[in-house]
């Protein structure tokens with residue numbers, strides 16, 4: 001589906017305070033496409049022109065080259081076959097350029113150099129430590145070992161198709177059925193390989209869009225389910241630090257537009273209230289508890305601590321039938337929150353929440 005970045009320009013956080021590294025983006029859905037709060041928006045990004053220029057440089061391709069791809073056999077492919085295609089277009093819209101090189105990529109690279117020193121260096125690489133842990137790509141290896149003359153077709157065989165990235169929708173269709181908001185944390189920092197910067201493909205792409213630009217994607221219903229209970233009077237416990245707040249904002253917006261909404265408790269966390277508190281100026285009818293990991297003297301560093309400090313209030317809501325939603329980092333935060341809930345409600349209480357579909361998680365990354 002073609003989505004359009006909302007032409008009204010309504011995107012960042014609606015106030016002047018900068019939130020370095022995070023963008024709140026509103027897009028307009030095509031007619032006929034619907035969504036529910038808690039759904040995901042899948043986005044197909046394009047590679048950044050600078051990255052594409054680096055790729056053509058590492059592959060020593062002349063500017064403006066047009067190629068016609070063919071393949072032996074009937075294998076399915078994501079590449080356009082049998083038609084003339086500019087190389088820049090292939091590298092921009094068809095393949096992932098920053099994926100980690102595989103062990104077999106290292107062998108292929110070794111077969112495209114005559115240089116004994118390079119072959120020796122490639123053979124000495126400790127894959128887990130030198131490539132996987134540092135997320136070194138084929139392009140980075142080509143830059144490091146200039147004697148490798150990798151033909152374009154061999155490079156394309158190594159690259160996977162562009163994967164869609166998922167973003168938790170941060171709005172409710174009740175506020176506008178064709179407008180979806182997403183909250184995007186930018187992946188941008190010194191590359192773990194030790195050379196240059198690493199910019200996440202999709203987050204950089206979304207951050208670079210201008211109002212009115214179109215992009216491609218679709219609405220996905222999460223599985224296992226992540227949606228509000230049918231009865232708006234049901235109490236809610238919402239736990240989502242950082243960009244984990246994304247879908248919770250959608251739930252709060254939805255509840256604010258429904259009559260007779262039940263009580264909600266929100267547990268939000270970030271580093272510092274002045275720096276990265278997302279949607280800080282929005283007020284919802286909810287009991288909001290915050291944790292700040294870089295504010296000396298603040299009583300809670302992480303959401304699980306704020307949760308434990310309000311154990312009685314949380315237990316009360318759970319006993320009154322609350323649904324519990326946890327969103328964000330699935331590696332450290334979500335397990336820590338679960339342990340806190342076990343302390344608050346007991347093993348049996350949390351098992352009951354699970355069994356009744358009242359413990360819903362939308363977790364990602366690490």
Ligand code: FAD
Nearest residue numbers: 135165166167168184185191192198200201202203246364
């Ligand atoms: P990519 O190009 O995919 O790069 C990310 C990869 O690079 C990771 O493997 C990471 O480990 C690695 N990496 C990170 N830094 C470096 C570095 N310095 N050097 C080398 N490698 C590095 N994200 C949000 O922001 N908001 C959301 O609401 C949201 N919801 C999600 C919901 C679900 C269900 C899922 C699965 C994910 C969600 N995400 C969300 C994550 C999102 O889908 C993307 O993974 C994220 O935006 C990064 O994508 P990217 O294309 O920018 O980065």
